[in-house]
Amino acid sequence: MDDIQTVKQQIKAMIVANLMLSSPAEAIGDDQPLFGPDSLGLDSVDALQLVVALDRDFGLKIPDPDAAGQVLRSVNTMVAAVRQNGHGPPATDAAT
Numbered sequence: 001m002d003d004i005q006t007v008k009q010q011i012k013a014m015i016v017a018n019l020m021l022s023s024p025a026e027a028i029g030d031d032q033p034l035f036g037p038d039s040l041g042l043d044s045v046d047a048l049q050l051v052v053a054l055d056r057d058f059g060l061k062i063p064d065p066d067a068a069g070q071v072l073r074s075v076n077t078m079v080a081a082v083r084q085n086g087h088g089p090p091a092t093d094a095a096t
Helices: 001-019 044-058 067-069 075-086
Strands: none
Touching: 001 044, 001 075, 044 067, 044 075, 067 075
16 A cells, blocks of 8 residues: 555655664665664664654654564554554655
8 A cells, every 4th residue: 555655665764864874765674673683773772763753753652662662673563553543644745
């Protein structure tokens, strides 16, 4: 579904922008782990930045570290949390 693809692209762009990653958003796999072995290599400071960015950009409140651990596993888990909580992609004028 195009809406899901849009949210995925926006979350990947949010990750790259907020964490100042050197790799492009397109290089992040939808199911690629964000933390731990064979992951994107993020740490706890990055997790906090992502929690803040998800709240700011998508209105998604993550109440505690356990919830953050579930939501921040991959791009797909972040998309699922955004959609489950009824939050769509932020309004942008960027073409997909």
